[in-house]
Amino acid sequence: MKFRVEREVLADAVTWVARGLPARPPVPVLAGVLIEANEEGSLTLSAFDYEVSAKVTVPAEVAEPGTVLVLGRLLADISRNLPNRPIDVTTEGNKVAVTCGSSRFSLLMMPSEDYPTLPTAPEPTGTIAGDVFTQAVAQVSIAADRGDTLPILTGVRVEVDGEKMTLLATDRYRLAMRELTWNPEATDASHVALIPARTLSETAKALGAAGSIEVALGGAAGGDGLVGFEAGQRRTTTRLLDGEYPKVTSIFPTSVDTEAVVKTSELVEAVKRVSLVAERNTPVRLRFSEGQVTIEAGTGDDAQASEAVESTLTGPEVEIAFNPQFLLDGLGAVGTEFSRLSFTQPSRPAVLSGQAEIDGEADTSYRYVLMPVRFAS
Incomplete structure (x- = not known):
């Protein structure tokens, strides 16, 4: 594999996909970021920890297509600190060489064949303005529980009824609710999803700069218990929380x-x-x-x-x-x-x-x- 990519492009892409990588992964390969160099002149970077997946595609000059798996956090740190010049990446045996100007790093290749297949996102449910979504998630997620006593309260309940979307969270001491309008694929759309608040908050911040975010509320039945978000070339999925959220609106x-x-x-x-x-x-x-x-x-x-x-x-x-x-x-x-x-x-x-x-x-x-x-x- 051999490709050249702009430093800022690679740094942004690796930082985004690696943001949720576990500090102590149960399996070593889950600490990695999968890089696929494609013949048509693009890189696809992926990360997955069995709960949250992230994928981004960026432009690059690809001389030799291929796939490698390297430590995600390390590559993110390196790419952010390199000088603002193009980065050349090549494979040399079981190592990945990263060169930028006179800076050169050699990273150990991880076994990509052991890397899990990323889940397929559910079918799109609708779209929402990026700034509106980011504000709404920030307003509501502050009230989600941060402990592990009641895992269900660590989530944000998202309910869709046609063009109306309602976000709700509580930790039993406070409750936050935001109602907004969005653009559903179907006018009679009806969904309820319980999304981990921390993941939803990070996703909203990462995608909020985009003009529009595509939301796929698969739910437990239609999407294998997943919710998906897509903006531009960035795509992410997260596993939903199981359980019945308490009927707290009576408060x-x-x-x-x-x-x-x-x-x-x-x-x-x-x-x-x-x-x-x-x-x-x-x-x-x-x-x-x-x-x-x-x-x-x-x-x-x-x-x-x-x-x-x-x-x-x-x-x-x-x-x-x-x-x-x-x-x-x-x-x-x-x-x-x-x-x-x-x-x-x-x-x-x-x-x-x-x-x-x-x-x-x-x-x-x-x-x-x-x-x-x-x-x-």
């Missing part, structure tokens, strides 16, 4: 007693400052009154802090406490200049949504439900 309050609107950036800064004195796992208290919200942390002989931020109030005054990081996660996700917080009572979940103007309508396409924390009065 959304059916009525609202109090609503407050506050400038998002001001509340974020105030919560960050006040929470500096909050011990680990202790809440910040928010007291909403006419014209302002007062944020406090610390009690008794401990360090204490308080700050007031201007806000509007509709309904009776309310005092409530939240985990400061969970509150900041939600405020960071709304993506609007103002945030609206809706309450029933201090012991019930609060709903956070965004709005563009202080006296405008709430944008309920994204809702972040936050469980309050009990505090000593």
Whole structure:
């Protein structure tokens, strides 16, 4: 095998396919990236760990076609650090020579015949704008569980009903839901898929720069338990999580007693400052009154802090406490200049949504439900 490729092209391609390679693979070949040099002048790079697959095709000057398997992370590190000149790759016995200017590396070839066959992606289900998809996944995945106690809660539930797509995640302490429109292949499309949140988040970031992302929601029946994403020459699949997601939408309050609107950036800064004195796992208290919200942390002989931020109030005054990081996660996700917080009572979940103007309508396409924390009065 012998080919020449631009450094930036190879570095981007290897970094992308190698991003999910396991640090300690159960089988040594799973640490590799498969490189196929094709006669028509292109390289196809692939990686697969039995859960997530990634594949990308890039242009190259191919003198001798062939296939090799080399350590993916090592090749990614090398290609990123080479000078910005064309890279020549050739096979020499059981080694792969990588040459760029006066830099030369010799990598050990891994047995490509032992490499598993990449799964076939399900049939395309529809397309979605890259920027919309990336924002929606970021807004929702923050609420997914990061532990292993309940694996099903480490996923994002994606439901499709015609042109409407709903993303949902919860870790039992907060819940995030985003509704959006997309372009399904069939107007009566109906799918439910539970996708690992970490993988979905990485995929959205990697493909989000593309104008459009093709989504293949195969589901357990139609696609061998896989979901596929494709943008440009990048294609990836991931295995879906098994199990029935809990019916958590009943957490959304059916009525609202109090609503407050506050400038998002001001509340974020105030919560960050006040929470500096909050011990680990202790809440910040928010007291909403006419014209302002007062944020406090610390009690008794401990360090204490308080700050007031201007806000509007509709309904009776309310005092409530939240985990400061969970509150900041939600405020960071709304993506609007103002945030609206809706309450029933201090012991019930609060709903956070965004709005563009202080006296405008709430944008309920994204809702972040936050469980309050009990505090000593």
